[in-house]
Amino acid sequence: MTSPAKQSRVTPRRAGPALVFGDRWEYDPAPETADPKLQERYDLFIDGRFVAPRSGKYFDSINPATGRKLAQIALAGRSEVDAAYRAANRAFGTWGKLPGRDRAKYLFRIARLLQDRAREFAVAETMDGGKPIRESRDFDLPMAAAHFFDHAGWADKLEYVVPGGRARPLGVVGQVIPWNFPLLMLAWKIAPALAAGNCVVLKPAETTSITCLKLAEILQDAGLPKGVVNFVTGGGEVGAAVMAHPLAAKVAFTGSTEVGKAIMRQLAGTGKRMTLELGGKAANIVFDDAPIDQAVEGIVNGIFFNQGHVCCAGSRLLVQESVADQVITRLKFRLRHLRVGDPLDKNTDVGAINSREQLAKIRSLVAAGVREGADLYQAPCRLPTQGYFFRPTLFTGVTASHRIAREEIFGPVLSVLTFRTVEEAIEKANNTPYGLSAGVWTDKGSRILKMSNALKAGVVWANTYNKFDPASPFGGYKESGFGREGGRQGLLDYLQTD
Ligand code: NAD
Numbered sequence: 089m090t091s092p093a094k095q096s097r098v099t100p101r102r103a104g105p106a107l108v109f110g111d112r113w114e115y116d117p118a119p120e121t122a123d124p125k126l127q128e129r130y131d132l133f134i135d136g137r138f139v140a141p142r143s144g145k146y147f148d149s150i151n152p153a154t155g156r157k158l159a160q161i162a163l164a165g166r167s168e169v170d171a172a173y174r175a176a177n178r179a180f181g182t183w184g185k186l187p188g189r190d191r192a193k194y195l196f197r198i199a200r201l202l203q204d205r206a207r208e209f210a211v212a213e214t215m216d217g218g219k220p221i222r223e224s225r226d227f228d229l230p231m232a233a234a235h236f237f238d239h240a241g242w243a244d245k246l247e248y249v250v251p252g253g254r255a256r257p258l259g260v261v262g263q264v265i266p267w268n269f270p271l272l273m274l275a276w277k278i279a280p281a282l283a284a285g286n287c288v289v290l291k292p293a294e295t296t297s298i299t300c301l302k303l304a305e306i307l308q309d310a311g312l313p314k315g316v317v318n319f320v321t322g323g324g325e326v327g328a329a330v331m332a333h334p335l336a337a338k339v340a341f342t343g344s345t346e347v348g349k350a351i352m353r354q355l356a357g358t359g360k361r362m363t364l365e366l367g368g369k370a371a372n373i374v375f376d377d378a379p380i381d382q383a384v385e386g387i388v389n390g391i392f393f394n395q396g397h398v399c400c401a402g403s404r405l406l407v408q409e410s411v412a413d414q415v416i417t418r419l420k421f422r423l424r425h426l427r428v429g430d431p432l433d434k435n436t437d438v439g440a441i442n443s444r445e446q447l448a449k450i451r452s453l454v455a456a457g458v459r460e461g462a463d464l465y466q467a468p469c470r471l472p473t474q475g476y477f478f479r480p481t482l483f484t485g486v487t488a489s490h491r492i493a494r495e496e497i498f499g500p501v502l503s504v505l506t507f508r509t510v511e512e513a514i515e516k517a518n519n520t521p522y523g524l525s526a527g528v529w530t531d532k533g534s535r536i537l538k539m540s541n542a543l544k545a546g547v548v549w550a551n552t553y554n555k556f557d558p559a560s561p562f563g564g565y566k567e568s569g570f571g572r573e574g575g576r577q578g579l580l581d582y583l584q585t586d
Pocket residue numbers: 264265266267268269291292293294322323324325326327328329331342343344345347348350351364365366367368398399400496498524564568569
């Protein structure tokens with residue numbers, strides 16, 4: 089992540105954002121300066137137009153790096169969720185019959201327009217969510233565009249999704265997404281839905297609605313027929329109304345396991361199709377024959393990417409006992425060199441925690457780890473004095489019964505456990521209610537195959553971590569949910585097939 093060649097000594101005169109490197113090193117600030125073109129107030133996007141909420145109620149979207157208000161977001165009521173569904177249902181009458189090649193043109197245009205405005209969107213995403221600009225610029229934006237491009241390619245080839253069969257759209261789909269990858273989760277949801285010929289009502293997370301509403305501008309510029317995509321904003325109540333609406337032929341939810349279970353209970357017996365992408369507590373497993381330096385980089389990427397706000401984060405490190413000391417020593421060295429601070433600075437590795445509530449949750453689980461007897465190590469960096477930040481954290485001496493080994497922390501906190509044999513690694517890795525992802529680091533191909541068969545996880549990365557591609561399906565087992573997003577499998581969840 090940090091090449092020493094990029095490090096520069098600067099005079100300590102500047103009192104800017106916390107870019108402290110040990111006690112002696114600082115970096116010149118390298119702020120991204122593109123204009124995010126934010127509005128003071130964002131309305132609902134229904135039937136191709138921005139409309140003010142009838143209640144006149146708005147809520148604040150906060151910049152977590154400063155704690156200050158960025159914009160006001162409309163609070164949708166039930167009648168507006170209903171209006172969004174009715175608009176989507178009307179639009180489905182024509183959109184659902186449009187030849188695939190025509191739907192493809194719209195998806196392609198959306199992808200291109202997103203690329204055109206990528207810098208502006210990256211800054212908006214970073215300011216609204218707290219993630220480092222390096223990540224929103226190099227990961228979230230290109231991946232979101234890639235999802236639209238990839239599905240533009242699928243739209244006129246749906247017969248290949250079900251070779252020899254027939255594939256038809258479902259109708260209107262209701263979608264709710266979380267705050268960790270706001271624009272990317274939105275792309276994962278609406279690109280396959282539109283490629284398959286469905287219309288959409290989507291609710292973004294309440295702390296990160298801005299790039300969703302900016303995307304609505306792109307949908308208008310792309311000439312997407314009105315009502316094909318509708319955005320309603322607000323909190324859990326609005327989400328529940330989106331999931332429960334009688335016009336929804338299918339619902340797709342990404343978020344916590346707790347809310348996923350509530351949605352299942354709410355929709356039981358309605359006959360709606362449903363896909364749920366929920367939480368995770370992934371094992372990242374390092375064997376003694378692994379390339380250790382490469383594995384350490386993979387562990388760091390696995391847990392500190394996006395401040396650990398990643399459903400598939402490698403939050404449980406399982407390391408073979410004979411190399412545990414070596415791995416932990418190198419990890420501590422890497423933690424000391426992570427740059428935590430201003431998310432808009434291009435040098436920042438770890439940005440702001442998404443919200444005050446999430447910071448409180450991380451603090452309370454870390455306190456539980458200390459209380460239960462695990463050994464805490466935190467990077468000795470200086471945190472900014474404003475906003476919501478947390479030190480990259482490592483726990484050793486963790487056992488399977490500790491809360492930090494069982495519960496999803498969704499923050500920059502790694503729990504280290506050890507193992508001696510392959511069987512013990514498999515048993516410990518699978519000893520979780522979740523089953524979203526896992527990582528395996530080893531020199532042996534046969535061991536990779538054995539582990540990927542034995543691990544109960546939707547994705548198993550080998551000698552890498554957090555790699556994504558629109559063509560590669562993603563999803564979970566057990567309490568991590570069901571259904572897949574991406575690739576042919578992801579499209580199947582948006583189609584009736586016969
Ligand atoms: P959350 O479940 O609290 O909220 C997710 C979304 O659901 C938000 O938009 C929220 O407003 C909405 N919501 C809240 N209550 C609802 C209800 N009763 N009915 C319908 N919608 C409701 O989760 P979060 O804190 O925003 O996100 C973090 C969680 O998301 C983590 O558990 C993470 O693992 C998970 N996640 C999973 C994936 C995946 O692909 N599996 C991807 C990203 C995040």
